[in-house]
Amino acid sequence: MIGIGHAIRHKQAHVRKISRSQRLECQLDLLIEITNAVHGDHFTPIGECPKCRHTPAPIVIMRGFLDNSYDTTTVCPNCGDRFQAYLIARGDFSSTRVQFWCPQQVLHWLGQEKRSDRTPDELMVENISVVRSALLHFGTLENAFRKIGNIYVHQIDDWKAKVQPFLGRASDRVIGECVGVTEHVIRTWRRKLRITGYSKQNEAIRIGG
Template identity: 30%
Template sequence: MSLYQRQVQKLSLKQKVFGNFISISRAICPNCNHQLDDNQIIAGFSNDPYDFHTTCPKCRKKFLSYLIIRDSETNEEKELTPIVFMCKVQTLQAMKTIKEKRGKIGISYLGKNNRQLFYNMIRHFGTYGNSISMLN
Protein backbone atom coordinates (compact mmCIF):
# COMPACT_ATOMS: atom_id res chain seq x y z
CA MET A 1 0.00 0.00 0.00
CA SER A 2 1.41 3.39 -0.98
CA LEU A 3 1.88 6.26 1.46
CA TYR A 4 -1.01 8.12 -0.20
CA GLN A 5 -3.31 5.09 0.16
CA ARG A 6 -2.38 4.75 3.85
CA GLN A 7 -3.12 8.45 4.43
CA VAL A 8 -6.50 8.14 2.70
CA GLN A 9 -7.25 5.04 4.79
CA LYS A 10 -6.36 6.89 8.02
CA LEU A 11 -8.54 9.84 7.07
CA SER A 12 -11.40 7.51 6.23
CA LEU A 13 -11.00 5.76 9.59
CA LYS A 14 -10.97 9.09 11.41
CA GLN A 15 -14.16 10.15 9.69
CA LYS A 16 -15.85 6.82 10.47
CA VAL A 17 -14.83 6.99 14.11
CA PHE A 18 -15.25 10.70 14.77
CA GLY A 19 -16.94 12.31 11.77
CA ASN A 20 -16.50 15.97 10.94
CA PHE A 21 -16.78 18.09 14.03
CA ILE A 22 -16.05 21.39 15.68
CA SER A 23 -15.28 21.88 19.35
CA ILE A 24 -16.43 24.81 21.44
CA SER A 25 -15.22 25.44 24.97
CA ARG A 26 -17.77 25.95 27.70
CA ALA A 27 -16.87 27.23 31.13
CA ILE A 28 -19.38 28.96 33.35
CA CYS A 29 -18.33 29.40 36.93
CA PRO A 30 -20.80 27.59 39.20
CA ASN A 31 -20.10 30.11 41.95
CA CYS A 32 -20.52 33.50 40.23
CA ASN A 33 -21.87 32.52 36.76
CA HIS A 34 -18.99 34.25 34.97
CA GLN A 35 -18.56 32.81 31.47
CA LEU A 36 -14.88 32.28 30.77
CA ASP A 37 -13.37 32.66 27.31
CA ASP A 38 -10.63 30.32 26.04
CA ASN A 39 -7.81 32.55 27.31
CA GLN A 40 -9.32 32.71 30.79
CA ILE A 41 -9.83 28.94 30.84
CA ILE A 42 -6.21 28.30 29.87
CA ALA A 43 -4.89 30.92 32.30
CA GLY A 44 -6.89 29.28 35.10
CA PHE A 45 -5.19 25.89 34.80
CA SER A 46 -2.51 24.99 37.33
CA ASN A 47 0.86 23.49 36.42
CA ASP A 48 -0.32 20.09 37.65
CA PRO A 49 -0.92 17.89 34.57
CA TYR A 50 -3.40 15.79 36.56
CA ASP A 51 -5.59 18.66 37.79
CA PHE A 52 -8.21 19.38 35.12
CA HIS A 53 -9.84 22.26 36.99
CA THR A 54 -9.63 25.85 35.85
CA THR A 55 -9.99 28.86 38.13
CA CYS A 56 -12.53 31.61 37.68
CA PRO A 57 -10.75 34.96 37.32
CA LYS A 58 -13.62 36.75 39.09
CA CYS A 59 -14.18 34.70 42.26
CA ARG A 60 -11.17 32.28 42.17
CA LYS A 61 -13.44 29.19 42.43
CA LYS A 62 -12.02 26.04 40.79
CA PHE A 63 -14.23 24.01 38.46
CA LEU A 64 -14.12 21.81 35.35
CA SER A 65 -14.53 23.31 31.89
CA TYR A 66 -15.82 21.31 28.93
CA LEU A 67 -15.60 20.97 25.19
CA ILE A 68 -18.89 20.86 23.36
CA ILE A 69 -18.49 18.70 20.27
CA ARG A 70 -20.82 19.56 17.40
CA ASP A 71 -21.30 18.01 13.99
CA SER A 72 -19.85 20.53 11.55
CA GLU A 73 -22.69 19.99 9.07
CA THR A 74 -25.78 19.80 11.30
CA ASN A 75 -24.44 21.76 14.30
CA GLU A 76 -25.95 19.09 16.58
CA GLU A 77 -24.05 17.95 19.64
CA LYS A 78 -22.16 14.72 18.89
CA GLU A 79 -21.07 13.60 22.33
CA LEU A 80 -23.62 12.91 25.02
CA THR A 81 -21.03 12.49 27.75
CA PRO A 82 -19.13 15.60 28.82
CA ILE A 83 -15.67 16.07 27.34
CA VAL A 84 -13.43 17.74 29.90
CA PHE A 85 -11.34 20.54 28.40
CA MET A 86 -7.67 19.88 29.12
CA CYS A 87 -4.80 22.33 28.63
CA LYS A 88 -1.88 21.47 26.33
CA VAL A 89 0.30 20.26 29.20
CA GLN A 90 -2.43 17.90 30.41
CA THR A 91 -3.08 16.68 26.88
CA LEU A 92 0.60 15.96 26.27
CA GLN A 93 0.91 14.19 29.63
CA ALA A 94 -2.08 11.98 28.84
CA MET A 95 -0.59 11.18 25.43
CA LYS A 96 2.78 10.29 26.99
CA THR A 97 1.10 8.05 29.56
CA ILE A 98 -0.80 6.12 26.89
CA LYS A 99 2.29 5.85 24.70
CA GLU A 100 4.32 4.49 27.63
CA LYS A 101 1.64 1.90 28.45
CA ARG A 102 0.71 0.89 24.90
CA GLY A 103 3.78 1.78 22.85
CA LYS A 104 1.67 3.89 20.48
CA ILE A 105 -1.44 6.02 20.36
CA GLY A 106 -3.66 4.63 17.63
CA ILE A 107 -6.62 6.58 16.36
CA SER A 108 -8.90 3.56 16.62
CA TYR A 109 -7.84 3.08 20.26
CA LEU A 110 -8.74 6.70 21.00
CA GLY A 111 -12.08 6.29 19.25
CA LYS A 112 -13.03 3.38 21.45
CA ASN A 113 -11.29 4.22 24.71
CA ASN A 114 -10.37 7.88 25.05
CA ARG A 115 -12.45 10.28 23.02
CA GLN A 116 -11.74 13.01 25.56
CA LEU A 117 -8.03 12.86 24.78
CA PHE A 118 -8.66 12.75 21.03
CA TYR A 119 -10.82 15.88 21.04
CA ASN A 120 -8.32 17.74 23.20
CA MET A 121 -5.47 16.67 20.90
CA ILE A 122 -7.31 18.09 17.91
CA ARG A 123 -8.33 21.21 19.82
CA HIS A 124 -4.74 22.06 20.76
CA PHE A 125 -2.70 20.71 17.86
CA GLY A 126 -5.08 20.82 14.90
CA THR A 127 -4.77 17.25 13.66
CA TYR A 128 -4.08 13.78 14.96
CA GLY A 129 -0.76 13.78 13.08
CA ASN A 130 0.35 17.10 14.58
CA SER A 131 -0.56 15.79 18.03
CA ILE A 132 1.50 12.64 17.63
CA SER A 133 4.47 14.61 16.31
CA MET A 134 4.50 16.60 19.58
CA LEU A 135 5.69 13.45 21.37
CA ASN A 136 8.77 13.05 19.19
Protein backbone atom coordinates in the same frame (compact mmCIF):
# COMPACT_ATOMS: atom_id res chain seq x y z
CA MET B 1 -19.20 66.56 4.86
CA ILE B 2 -16.59 64.05 5.94
CA GLY B 3 -14.14 63.30 3.15
CA ILE B 4 -12.94 59.89 2.03
CA GLY B 5 -9.45 60.61 3.36
CA HIS B 6 -10.84 61.31 6.83
CA ALA B 7 -12.90 58.12 6.73
CA ILE B 8 -9.86 56.08 5.77
CA ARG B 9 -7.76 57.61 8.55
CA HIS B 10 -10.57 56.94 11.04
CA LYS B 11 -10.72 53.31 9.91
CA GLN B 12 -6.95 52.92 10.23
CA ALA B 13 -7.03 54.41 13.74
CA HIS B 14 -9.80 52.00 14.70
CA VAL B 15 -7.82 49.05 13.36
CA ARG B 16 -4.77 50.09 15.40
CA LYS B 17 -6.92 50.07 18.54
CA ILE B 18 -7.74 46.37 18.17
CA SER B 19 -6.41 44.83 21.34
CA ARG B 20 -4.09 41.86 21.59
CA SER B 21 -6.86 40.03 23.46
CA GLN B 22 -9.31 40.57 20.60
CA ARG B 23 -6.74 39.33 18.11
CA LEU B 24 -6.04 36.20 20.16
CA GLU B 25 -9.77 35.50 20.49
CA CYS B 26 -10.21 35.84 16.74
CA GLN B 27 -7.25 33.52 16.08
CA LEU B 28 -8.58 30.92 18.52
CA ASP B 29 -12.05 31.03 16.96
CA LEU B 30 -10.48 30.47 13.56
CA LEU B 31 -8.30 27.63 14.88
CA ILE B 32 -11.39 25.93 16.31
CA GLU B 33 -13.15 26.38 12.96
CA ILE B 34 -10.23 24.81 11.06
CA THR B 35 -9.89 21.92 13.51
CA ASN B 36 -13.60 21.16 13.27
CA ALA B 37 -13.49 21.28 9.47
CA VAL B 38 -10.56 18.86 9.35
CA HIS B 39 -11.76 16.37 11.95
CA GLY B 40 -15.55 16.78 11.93
CA ASP B 41 -17.82 17.37 14.94
CA HIS B 42 -17.97 21.04 15.87
CA PHE B 43 -16.51 21.09 19.37
CA THR B 44 -16.22 24.44 21.17
CA PRO B 45 -14.73 25.16 24.64
CA ILE B 46 -17.33 26.21 27.20
CA GLY B 47 -17.39 26.67 30.95
CA GLU B 48 -19.48 28.18 33.71
CA CYS B 49 -18.15 28.89 37.17
CA PRO B 50 -20.49 27.13 39.64
CA LYS B 51 -19.72 29.75 42.28
CA CYS B 52 -20.46 33.03 40.48
CA ARG B 53 -22.00 31.76 37.20
CA HIS B 54 -19.44 33.63 35.10
CA THR B 55 -18.89 32.14 31.62
CA PRO B 56 -15.32 32.86 30.43
CA ALA B 57 -14.46 33.11 26.74
CA PRO B 58 -12.57 30.11 25.27
CA ILE B 59 -9.24 32.00 25.28
CA VAL B 60 -9.72 32.77 28.99
CA ILE B 61 -10.53 29.13 29.73
CA MET B 62 -7.27 28.05 28.07
CA ARG B 63 -5.24 30.63 29.97
CA GLY B 64 -6.68 29.38 33.27
CA PHE B 65 -5.29 25.85 33.07
CA LEU B 66 -2.61 24.73 35.51
CA ASP B 67 0.64 23.16 34.30
CA ASN B 68 -0.38 19.99 36.10
CA SER B 69 -0.79 16.48 34.69
CA TYR B 70 -3.62 15.60 37.08
CA ASP B 71 -5.69 18.79 37.51
CA THR B 72 -8.20 19.31 34.69
CA THR B 73 -9.73 22.52 36.05
CA THR B 74 -9.44 26.10 34.85
CA VAL B 75 -9.75 29.29 36.91
CA CYS B 76 -12.63 31.75 36.95
CA PRO B 77 -11.26 35.26 36.23
CA ASN B 78 -14.21 36.77 38.08
CA CYS B 79 -14.04 35.08 41.50
CA GLY B 80 -10.87 32.94 41.38
CA ASP B 81 -12.67 29.62 41.92
CA ARG B 82 -11.55 26.62 39.87
CA PHE B 83 -13.97 24.53 37.83
CA GLN B 84 -14.09 21.95 35.04
CA ALA B 85 -14.36 23.28 31.47
CA TYR B 86 -15.78 21.24 28.61
CA LEU B 87 -15.74 20.84 24.86
CA ILE B 88 -19.26 20.67 23.50
CA ALA B 89 -20.56 19.69 20.06
CA ARG B 90 -24.15 20.68 19.36
CA GLY B 91 -26.13 18.84 16.71
CA ASP B 92 -29.65 19.42 15.41
CA PHE B 93 -31.23 17.17 18.01
CA SER B 94 -28.56 16.46 20.61
CA SER B 95 -25.21 17.58 21.99
CA THR B 96 -22.00 15.86 23.07
CA ARG B 97 -19.94 17.14 25.99
CA VAL B 98 -16.45 16.00 27.00
CA GLN B 99 -13.92 17.33 29.50
CA PHE B 100 -11.44 19.91 28.17
CA TRP B 101 -7.89 19.00 29.22
CA CYS B 102 -4.84 21.26 29.31
CA PRO B 103 -1.78 20.57 27.08
CA GLN B 104 0.25 19.06 29.93
CA GLN B 105 -2.48 16.55 30.78
CA VAL B 106 -2.89 15.60 27.12
CA LEU B 107 0.82 14.93 26.64
CA HIS B 108 1.04 12.98 29.90
CA TRP B 109 -1.78 10.65 28.84
CA LEU B 110 -0.52 10.18 25.27
CA GLY B 111 2.94 9.27 26.56
CA GLN B 112 1.72 6.17 28.38
CA GLU B 113 1.15 2.57 27.22
CA LYS B 114 2.61 2.98 23.69
CA ARG B 115 -0.42 4.95 22.56
CA SER B 116 1.42 6.23 19.47
CA ASP B 117 0.81 2.77 17.95
CA ARG B 118 -2.96 3.24 18.00
CA THR B 119 -5.20 4.73 15.33
CA PRO B 120 -7.13 7.96 15.93
CA ASP B 121 -10.37 5.97 16.17
CA GLU B 122 -8.86 3.68 18.82
CA LEU B 123 -7.66 6.67 20.82
CA MET B 124 -11.09 8.31 20.52
CA VAL B 125 -12.76 5.21 21.96
CA GLU B 126 -10.26 5.09 24.81
CA ASN B 127 -10.41 8.79 25.73
CA ILE B 128 -12.31 11.23 23.53
CA SER B 129 -11.53 14.10 25.92
CA VAL B 130 -7.80 13.76 25.30
CA VAL B 131 -8.11 13.46 21.53
CA ARG B 132 -10.40 16.46 21.11
CA SER B 133 -8.29 18.53 23.52
CA ALA B 134 -5.10 17.50 21.68
CA LEU B 135 -6.52 18.62 18.34
CA LEU B 136 -7.40 22.03 19.74
CA HIS B 137 -4.06 22.56 21.50
CA PHE B 138 -1.72 21.05 18.89
CA GLY B 139 -3.66 20.89 15.61
CA THR B 140 -3.00 17.19 15.01
CA LEU B 141 -2.22 14.08 17.02
CA GLU B 142 1.05 13.91 15.09
CA ASN B 143 2.08 17.30 16.51
CA ALA B 144 1.09 16.24 20.03
CA PHE B 145 3.09 13.01 19.89
CA ARG B 146 6.06 14.88 18.45
CA LYS B 147 6.08 17.05 21.60
CA ILE B 148 6.91 13.96 23.66
CA GLY B 149 9.40 12.54 21.16
CA ASN B 150 7.12 9.95 19.54
CA ILE B 151 6.42 9.43 15.84
CA TYR B 152 2.77 9.14 14.81
CA VAL B 153 2.22 7.85 11.29
CA HIS B 154 -1.54 8.13 10.80
CA GLN B 155 -2.22 10.77 8.15
CA ILE B 156 -5.25 13.03 7.61
CA ASP B 157 -7.16 12.13 4.46
CA ASP B 158 -8.37 14.67 1.89
CA TRP B 159 -7.05 17.60 3.93
CA LYS B 160 -6.78 20.02 1.01
CA ALA B 161 -10.52 20.14 0.40
CA LYS B 162 -11.11 20.65 4.11
CA VAL B 163 -8.75 23.59 4.65
CA GLN B 164 -8.87 25.40 1.29
CA PRO B 165 -11.57 27.84 2.56
CA PHE B 166 -9.11 29.00 5.25
CA LEU B 167 -6.22 29.87 2.94
CA GLY B 168 -5.39 33.53 3.49
CA ARG B 169 -7.67 33.73 6.53
CA ALA B 170 -5.13 32.01 8.78
CA SER B 171 -1.36 31.86 8.51
CA ASP B 172 0.22 29.12 6.40
CA ARG B 173 1.98 27.86 9.54
CA VAL B 174 -1.26 27.45 11.53
CA ILE B 175 -3.02 25.67 8.67
CA GLY B 176 -0.02 23.38 8.21
CA GLU B 177 -0.03 22.48 11.90
CA CYS B 178 -3.72 21.58 11.68
CA VAL B 179 -3.12 19.02 8.93
CA GLY B 180 0.40 17.83 9.75
CA VAL B 181 2.32 19.39 6.85
CA THR B 182 4.95 22.11 6.68
CA GLU B 183 4.32 25.80 6.25
CA HIS B 184 6.15 25.60 2.89
CA VAL B 185 3.66 23.04 1.56
CA ILE B 186 0.71 25.28 2.41
CA ARG B 187 2.39 28.42 1.05
CA THR B 188 3.26 26.75 -2.27
CA TRP B 189 -0.28 25.43 -2.66
CA ARG B 190 -1.85 28.79 -1.73
CA ARG B 191 0.31 30.69 -4.21
CA LYS B 192 -0.56 28.20 -6.93
CA LEU B 193 -4.21 29.04 -6.29
CA ARG B 194 -3.33 32.78 -6.36
CA ILE B 195 -4.75 33.40 -2.91
CA THR B 196 -3.31 36.34 -0.97
CA GLY B 197 -1.55 35.34 2.23
CA TYR B 198 -2.74 36.08 5.75
CA SER B 199 -1.75 39.39 7.33
CA LYS B 200 -2.35 40.87 10.78
CA GLN B 201 -3.69 44.06 9.19
CA ASN B 202 -6.41 42.20 7.30
CA GLU B 203 -7.25 40.29 10.45
CA ALA B 204 -7.64 43.54 12.38
CA ILE B 205 -9.97 44.89 9.70
CA ARG B 206 -12.14 41.76 10.01
CA ILE B 207 -12.29 42.14 13.78
CA GLY B 208 -12.97 45.85 13.64
CA GLY B 209 -15.84 45.43 11.22
